[in-house]
Amino acid sequence: MTNNKLFPRKEPLLLLAMGVFTSLFLPIFPSKAENIFLPSNAPLQLDLLTQPKDNIITAKTIDPQKLTVPSLWWAKENSEKQLLDNWIVYPPSQTEPPRADLIVNQQIWGLLDYFGKYVFVNRLGSLASKYGYNIRIFNYQKEPLATYTCNFPQSPASCRLQMNHQSQVSFSFASSN
Secondary structure, three states: OOEOOOOEOOHHHHHHHHHHHHHHHHHHOOOOOOOOOOOOOOOOOHHHHOOOOOOOEEOOOOOOOOOOOOOOHHHHHHOOOOOEEEEEEEOOOOOOOOEEEEEEOHHHHHHOOHHHHHHHHHHHHHHHHOOOOEEEEEOOOOOEEEEEEEEOOOOOOEEEEEEOOOOOOEEEEEOOO
């Protein structure tokens, strides 16, 4: 232990802080053996917003028979009216679980700080994951902004929220769907 003028004898405090951090936060990060699905790498198909086909659902799709799942209209009308502009919901395929590509208003997205963006992605990702859907967030320039991806076969499902561009930080956690 050296007696540095900048950090005089604070090693025990530093070791205690590292131990607390490790015991509190390390369990939320997945081990390398844990299987977390990666976000889909399929391109965003904006043409489906005006010409949906097959079982594709958008913000303008209305099913007179039943509620469309996942129900993103409630989120849009109640809290995300200006930020969430549209979405494309894809049914499951043989290679991917179902997903929703959300398109945000770039001007409003740009006004949010990191925490505001995180809250938005986490709120809508949690909502979609309850229906078994992963989400990807884009702007109309097709730039990927964030993802919320879960490993649904695992119980409880492990999910990863990843923010792109501003920061390459990602968070993983077990969801209680």
